[in-house]
Amino acid sequence: MNFLESIKMAFTSLAINKLRSFLTMLGIIIGISAVITITTIGNSISQTLSGTFDQLGTSKLTIYPDIRDDNDGYHDLPDDEQLTLEMVQDLIKRHPNELTYSCNTLYQGSEVVSENGNSFKTLMFGVSDDYFDQFKKQIVKGRAVSKGDMEEQKYTCLVSEIFTQQYFEHPDDAIGSTVKFLGADGTNVRLTIVGVMEYTDLEKNQLGVNKAKSIYDIRTWVFFPYNTMLKIQGLEPKETILEAAEIGWTKNCDKETAKLYIQKYFEPIYRNDEVWEMHIYDEAQIFGMIDTVLTVVTVAISVIAAISLIVGGVGVMNIMLVSILERTREIGVRKALGALNGDIRKQFVIEAIIICLTGGLIGVIIGIMNGVLLSKIASLLLTTMAPEYAEYIVLTVQPSIPAIVISLGFSMLTGLIFGYYPAKRAGNMNPIDALRYE
Amino acid sequence: MNRVPVIHMEAVTKKYYIGEPNELQILFDIGLDIYEGEFVSIVGASGSGKSTLMNIIGLLDRQTDGKYLLNGTDTSQLDDTELSHIRNKEIGFVFQNFNLIPKLTALKNVEMPLLYAGMSQRKRTERAMELIRLVGMEDRYSHDPSELSGGHKQRIAIARAMANQPSIILADEPTGALDTKTGRMVMDLFHKLHKEEGKTIVLITHSPELASETERMLTISDGRIVSDFERGKGE
Ligand SMILES: Nc1ncnc2c1ncn2[C@@H]1O[C@H](COP(=O)(O)OP(=O)(O)O)[C@@H](O)[C@H]1O
Ligand SMILES: [Mg+2]
Numbered sequence: 001m002n003f004l005e006s007i008k009m010a011f012t013s014l015a016i017n018k019l020r021s022f023l024t025m026l027g028i029i030i031g032i033s034a035v036i037t038i039t040t041i042g043n044s045i046s047q048t049l050s051g052t053f054d055q056l057g058t059s060k061l062t063i064y065p066d067i068r069d070d071n072d073g074y075h076d077l078p079d080d081e082q083l084t085l086e087m088v089q090d091l092i093k094r095h096p097n098e099l100t101y102s103c104n105t106l107y108q109g110s111e112v113v114s115e116n117g118n119s120f121k122t123l124m125f126g127v128s129d130d131y132f133d134q135f136k137k138q139i140v141k142g143r144a145v146s147k148g149d150m151e152e153q154k155y156t157c158l159v160s161e162i163f164t165q166q167y168f169e170h171p172d173d174a175i176g177s178t179v180k181f182l183g184a185d186g187t188n189v190r191l192t193i194v195g196v197m198e199y200t201d202l203e204k205n206q207l208g209v210n211k212a213k214s215i216y217d218i219r220t221w222v223f224f225p226y227n228t229m230l231k232i233q234g235l236e237p238k239e240t241i242l243e244a245a246e247i248g249w250t251k252n253c254d255k256e257t258a259k260l261y262i263q264k265y266f267e268p269i270y271r272n273d274e275v276w277e278m279h280i281y282d283e284a285q286i287f288g289m290i291d292t293v294l295t296v297v298t299v300a301i302s303v304i305a306a307i308s309l310i311v312g313g314v315g316v317m318n319i320m321l322v323s324i325l326e327r328t329r330e331i332g333v334r335k336a337l338g339a340l341n342g343d344i345r346k347q348f349v350i351e352a353i354i355i356c357l358t359g360g361l362i363g364v365i366i367g368i369m370n371g372v373l374l375s376k377i378a379s380l381l382l383t384t385m386a387p388e389y390a391e392y393i394v395l396t397v398q399p400s401i402p403a404i405v406i407s408l409g410f411s412m413l414t415g416l417i418f419g420y421y422p423a424k425r426a427g428n429m430n431p432i433d434a435l436r437y438e
Numbered sequence: 439m440n441r442v443p444v445i446h447m448e449a450v451t452k453k454y455y456i457g458e459p460n461e462l463q464i465l466f467d468i469g470l471d472i473y474e475g476e477f478v479s480i481v482g483a484s485g486s487g488k489s490t491l492m493n494i495i496g497l498l499d500r501q502t503d504g505k506y507l508l509n510g511t512d513t514s515q516l517d518d519t520e521l522s523h524i525r526n527k528e529i530g531f532v533f534q535n536f537n538l539i540p541k542l543t544a545l546k547n548v549e550m551p552l553l554y555a556g557m558s559q560r561k562r563t564e565r566a567m568e569l570i571r572l573v574g575m576e577d578r579y580s581h582d583p584s585e586l587s588g589g590h591k592q593r594i595a596i597a598r599a600m601a602n603q604p605s606i607i608l609a610d611e612p613t614g615a616l617d618t619k620t621g622r623m624v625m626d627l628f629h630k631l632h633k634e635e636g637k638t639i640v641l642i643t644h645s646p647e648l649a650s651e652t653e654r655m656l657t658i659s660d661g662r663i664v665s666d667f668e669r670g671k672g673e
Contacts, residue, residue: 005553016541333537336498337598338526338554341518431525432499435537 003350006343010351014358017323024319025359027312028414031305032360032407036367037374038301039403042294044375047396049287060102061255063262064244066279082276085230085240091247091265098253099261102128102246103226107233109219110181110189114167120216122163124181126229130248132158132197142175142195149194149225157191157224161198162207166215181222189232191224255282298403309410312359313418320352320422331426332434345427352419353412360411368399442510444606444638445472445495450504452490452661464490465661468504472640474605477632479649480642482658488642489610491658495640496529496608497521509605526554530599532609536591538583544570544594545579551601569597573627589620596627606638607631614644625651 014021065082088101104127113119132144140161149156157179164171167179178192204210212218230240249258259280266278324331331344375397382395452465464487472478480488493499494506497513506513509528516524530551531537538547548566557565570579573593583591592612599607609628613621625648631637641652649655657665 005559012542329537330539333539334550334554335522336496336525336531336537337551338522338602340522340554343554432493435498435533 003346006346006350007354009347010354013323013351014354020319021355021358024315024355025312025362027308027315028356028359028411029363029366031308031312032363032411033366033370034308035298035301035305035407036364036399036403037370039298039400040368040371040397041374042298043400043403044371044395044397045294046291047398049290051396060246060248061258061262062244062246062281062283063266063278064281065276067275068273068277083242083245083278085237085242087265087269088242088245088247089237091262094265095253095261098250099258100130100248100250102130102248103242104128104131104246105226105229105242107224107229108183108185110183110222112167112179112181114216115169118166118216120166121219122181122222123219124222124224124229126226127223128226131223138197138200139195140198142193144195145223145225146194150227153227153231154225155189155191155228156194157222158195158197159193159222160220161196162209162215162218163220163222164196166218166220187232191222255284305407306410309414313356313414316352316355316415317418317422319355320348320419321425323351324348324422324426328429328434328437331429332431332437335429335431336435341427343427344429345423348423348426349416349419352423353415356411356415356419357408360408363411364404364407371399372397441473443471443473443507444476444509445470445640446505446507446510447471448505450491450494450501450506452487452494452499453502456502463661465494465501468663470656470663472606472638474638475632475636476654477628477639477652478641478654478656479652480640480656480658481644481646481649484644486658487661488658490661492608492610492640492642495606496531497525522554526551527602528605530601530604530607532592532595532599532607532612534611534614536583536588536595536615538591538595538598540583543580543582544575544586547583547594548598548601551598555602565601566597569600570594572600573597587620588616589623592616592620592624593627596624596631600631600635600637606640609639609641611642611644613648621645621648 063083085103088103092099092101104125107124107126109121109123111119111121127145129145129147129150132139136144139158142158144158145156148154159167159174159179161171164174168174168177174193174196176192178190181189181191183189199207199209207218207220209218230237247258247262249255259282262278262280270277331339334344375395379395447468447470450465450468450470451463454462454464468491480491482488490499494501495508497508497516500514508524511524513521513524538544539550542550545563545566548569549562552562552565567576567579570576573596575590575593575597578586578590583594586594592615596607596609596612599609607628612628613624616624628639628641629651632639639652641648643649653669655665655667655669656663657667
C-alpha cells in the first residue's frame with residue numbers, strides 16, 4: 001500500500017472523529033501559535049528596525065573622545081588636542097580607498113534681509129559633501145554641496161523651501177542667486193544657492209514651522225561646504241577641533257575593518273592618556289541589543305512551546321491508544337484481508353503525524369494572524385501617538401519563515417515520536433485476537 | 439485422486455494455556471484434505487472447535503502441533519508478512535458478524551483487499567464495482583455499512599471475500615445473524631459462486647438444511663472430526 005493511500009486513509013478516520021481530533025490537536029495548536037505569534041512580532045520588529053536604520057543611514061561610525069571606562073572619576077578639562085580635523089584626514093589618508101569621513105558643524109547664526117526688506121534668522125552649518133547622501137529625497141531643486149565645492153572651498157549653499165519663501169519674491173528664482181549672510185560677529189558671507197531642500201515633518205516640528213505666527217519667525221537651516229567654513233574662520237585642519245567625526249567606509253571595506261583601522265590609528269595617540277579614549281559609537285549596536293532581547297524572548301517562548309508540544313504529544317499518544325483499542329476489530333479485519341504489520345503501523349503513525357501537523361498548521365495560521373494583528377495595532381499606535389516619527393519607521397510585518405518551518409517540523413516529529421509506540425502495538429496485534437476482541 | 443489438495447492437514451491440534459494447570463485442548467488430531475472446487479460444510483455443537491479450525495485454515499491462528507499445507511506450502515515456516523500475503527491473495531473470509539469497516543462505503547470495503555494487494559485506485563474501483571454487481575448490490579455501493587441490512591452487509595462481505603480471486607472462501611456461520619429468508623439469499627449466492635465461479639468454499643453452519651445442500655459435510659464434536667460425509671459417495 002502506498003504512502004498517498006495511507007494519508008487518505010488517515011484523513012478519513014480523523015474526519016470520523018472531528019471533535020476528538022480537534023481537542024487532541026489543541027495542545028499543539030496552542031504551543032505552535034504562541035511560537036509563531038512571538039516570532040512574527042520579533043521578526044517584524046527586527047525588520048522594522050533594520051528598515052528604519054537603513055532609512056536613517058546608519059552605515060557610519062561616530063567617533064568622539066570619551067572618558068575611559070576605568071577612570072576613577074577625576075579628570076582634567078578636555079585637552080585641546082583630542083580630536084582634530086587633521087587626525088581624521090590623516091586616518092582617511094592611510095586607507096584612502098576604504099574609509100571616508102564627513103564633518104558637520106554649526107558655524108553660527110546669521111541674519112538675512114530678504115528682497116522685500118524683511119529680515120529673518122538662519123542657522124549655518126558647515127557640512128561635507130556626503131552629508132546629504134542619506135537625505136537625497138529631501139532635495140527638491142538643484143543639488144547638494146558637492147565634492148568640488150568642498151575641495152575648491154566654493155561659496156555655495158543649500159537652503160530650504162521655507163528660506164526661498166522668506167527671501168525671494170519669486171521663490172523659483174532661487175537657484176543661482178547670491179545671498180548675503182550677516183554673522184552675529186559682524187562679518188558677512190555671500191553664498192550662491194545651488195540647491196533647495198524640503199524639511200521632513202520631524203524637522204518642521206523641531207523648527208516650529210506650524211507654530212510660527214509669521215514665516216519670518218522661522219529660523220531655517222543653511223548648509224555650506226565645510227572647507228569654505230574653515231577658510232572663513234581662517235583655521236588650519238590642525239587647529240580645527242572636532243567634537244566628533246563620522247567615519248564611513250567604501251565597498252572595499254566593512255564596518256568591522258573600519259573599527260579596526262580607527263582603533264589602530266588612535267591607539268598610539270591615546271596610549272598614555274589616563275582620562276580619555278577614542279570612543280567608537282555604532283548606532284546599529286542598539287539594533288543588535290534589541291535583536292538579542294528578542295532572541296532571548298523567542299528562546300523562552302520556544303521552551304514553553306516545546307513543553308506544550310510534549311504535553312500535546314502525550315495527548316496524541318493517549319488518544320491513539322484509545323483509538324487503537326476502539327478499532328481493534330477493524331485492525332483484525334484489515335489483517336484478515338491482507339494488511340501487513342507495517343501497513344497498520346504506517347496507518348496509525350501517519351494518523352498521529354497528521355493530527356500533529358494539522359494542529360501545527362492551524363497554530364501557524366493563528367500565530368501569523370496574531371502577529372499581523374499586533375503589528376497592525378503597533379503601527380496604529382505609532383501613527384496616532386508619534387506621527388512625526390512615523391515617516392522614518394518602515395513598519396514591516398514579516399512572519400519568520402524559519403520559525404514556521406521548524407515549528408511544522410517539530411509538530412511532525414511529535415506525531416512520529418508519540419504515534420510510533422501505539423502504532424507499533426497496533427501493527428503487532430495478533431489477527432485472531434484482534435478479530436475476537438469485544 | 440492424486441491431485442494436490444488446496445488444504446491438507448495432518449494431526450493438527452490446538453491447545454491454549456500450554457504448560458499451565460488450566461491447559462485446554464480444543465482440537466485433537468485433525469486430518470483433512472479439501473480439494474479445489476469443493477463446497478464443504480462444517481457442522482457441530484457450539485464450542486466444539488469449528489471456528490478454531492477455520493481460523494487455522496485461514497492463517498489467522500496457528501496450530502499447536504501437526505502439519506498444515508495450503509496449496510502445497512507448509513504454513514508453519516511462514517512469517518507474519520508471508521501469512522498476510524497469503525491471506526490477501528488466497529483466502530476470502532466471510533464472518534458471522536460481517537466485519538465491514540464502519541464509516542467506509544460498501545465500495546471502499548470491497549476495495550480493501552485490493553488496496554493491500556497494491557492495486558491502483560482506478561483499477562480497484564473498477565474491480566470492486568464488478569464484484570458488487572456480482573452480488574447484486576450495485577444500487578447500494580455508496581452506502582455505509584450502517585445503512586445496509588444484514589443480508590446486504592453479508593453480500594458486500596462476500597464481494598469483498600472474492601476480491602483477489604482467492605483459491606478458497608471461508609465462511610464462519612455467514613447466515614447466523616440473518617433471518618431465514620435473507621439467509622437463503624446468501625446461501626444461494628454461495629451456490630452461485632461455487633457453480634459459476636468454481637470456488638472452493640468451506641462453510642460453518644448451524645443449520646442442518648443448509649449443510650445438507652453442500653456436497654460434503656464434516657461434523658466436529660469436542661475438537662474431533664467425527665464424520666466426513668460426501669454426497670453420492672457415502673462416508
Ligand atoms: N483464545 C482462546 N483462549 C481460550 N480458549 C479459547 C480461545 N479461543 C477459543 N477458545 C475456546 O475454544 C473452544 C472452541 O471455540 P470455537 O472454535 O469458537 O467453537 P465453535 O466455533 O465450534 O462454536 C471454546 O470453548 C472456546 O471457549
Ligand atoms: Mg464459532
